[in-house]
Amino acid sequence: MSFQQVIGQTDTKQHLAEMVYQNRLSHALLFLGKEGCGALPLAIAFAQYVVCEKVNGKAAAPPGPSLFGDAPDTSTGPSFMPDACGQCPSCQKAQQLVHPDIHFSYPVIPRKAGDKPVSTDYIQEWREFIRQYPYGNVYDWLQSIGAENKQGNITAQECNEIIRKLSLKSFESGFKILILWMPEYLGNEGNKLLKLIEEPPADTLFILVAENESQVLATILSRTQLVKVPALSVAEVAGALEARASQTAEQARQIASIAEGNYREALQVLGHAGEDWLALVREWLNAIMKSGPVSQVKWVEEVSKLGREKQKQFLRYFNHLLEQAIRIQAMGAGSVHLPDNERDFAQRLNKIAGYAQQEAIIRELDDAAYYIERNANAKMLFHALTIKLYHIMADRQQVQVL
DSSP states (O other): OOGGGSOSOHHHHHHHHHHHHTTBOOSEEEEEOOTTSOHHHHHHHHHHHHHOTTTTTTTTSOOOSOTBTOOOOTTTSOOOOSSOOSOSHHHHHHHTTOOTTEEEEOOBOOSSTTOOOOGGGGHHHHHHHHHHOTTOOHHHHHHHTTOTTOOOBBOHHHHHHHHHHHHSOOSSSSOEEEEEEOGGGBOGGGGGGHHHHHSOOTTEEEEEEESOGGGSOHHHHTTSEEEEOOOOOHHHHHHHHHHHHOOOHHHHHHHHHHHTTOHHHHHHHHHTTTOOHHHHHHHHHHIIIIIOHHHHHHHHHHHHTSOHHHHHHHHHHHHHHHHHHHHHHHHOGGGOOOOHHHHHHHHHHHHHOOHHHHHHHHHHHHHHHHHHHTTOOHHHHHHHHHHHHHHHHTTOSOOOOO
8 A cells, every 4th residue: 555545644644754764763653543534544555665665775776774763875875755666576565465574463353262363363354454444443343353242452462473573584675564553452461562662673663553542551652653643634535535436526525524534434424325314313303302202212212223333323414414503503504515405404403402502412422422332222322312412402492393
């Protein structure tokens, strides 16, 4: 995977390439970015960039000074390249995820009781996952290997395997690279890696890819150089949907505005494009404010049968409508780009809920999505959410059917 195949992140790509060219690259990097921003594809592309024979000069000249910290030899060194060539043998192997000097570590599950799994047990599934879902999250990965409700882990055995791999000499490139995805799944056994990260063998590069900095072991954080990977812009997500998912400009813009910089979420929205979320929101609010408990229970029964991903999609869609309603209140109907039925519904929302109420609802919906991600009971969650929304909106004197 080359930088060109990674959506957006122009400044970050340039920064990484310059670090390599100027020999300012730390031996341990932490790519920190929220779901769907492309931190993992960026890390894989960067690994290919490092081993590219034209980038590091191996295609045209003998190996130069160490990549880590030595002053560049501008008289004989290679010229600056903003991306890997994609043509040399190293690039071709890296693109197929089979380069012998690029290692991967990620959460896994035991195939059967008593197993002590390591990442290489799932390497074929990993390669297929990256090819099909490079912007997928850890839930997508674990479901792809049949985890169902099992918890993935990066185990002590995996840490020992990492130490073993990186203690060996490099096979081809001169560099050994470990991409460790989701270090949040490292327990205290991650302390096994501290000495290796702090004093690695020569020309060894650690790339940790995380979503939540607070869940990474502090002892590991302190030994890495932080590379923040920002969320994608609406325009970048829309452009990717047009180019990669054959969406029209208008369709791509609407989906991108809901996804809010999360390309994975944009693909999820696209996959559920046939769902009538607007009707489901309307039915819910009418049950809350007009129809009463029987309708509420019926609605909760229906929505609890949806899968976890669809429930999250629904909550995100409702949040999007509320955000557009707030924008209409502040800047007028012409400030939003919505289909007519959604614009009309957003304006109706403004009649039953003011700024403070809409902000409170958004917070509740965000919390609900968080709990759904962590396997909350759907019936209990949506019953509680229904009651909360009723009390948030109950102080409005005039309530109309939506």
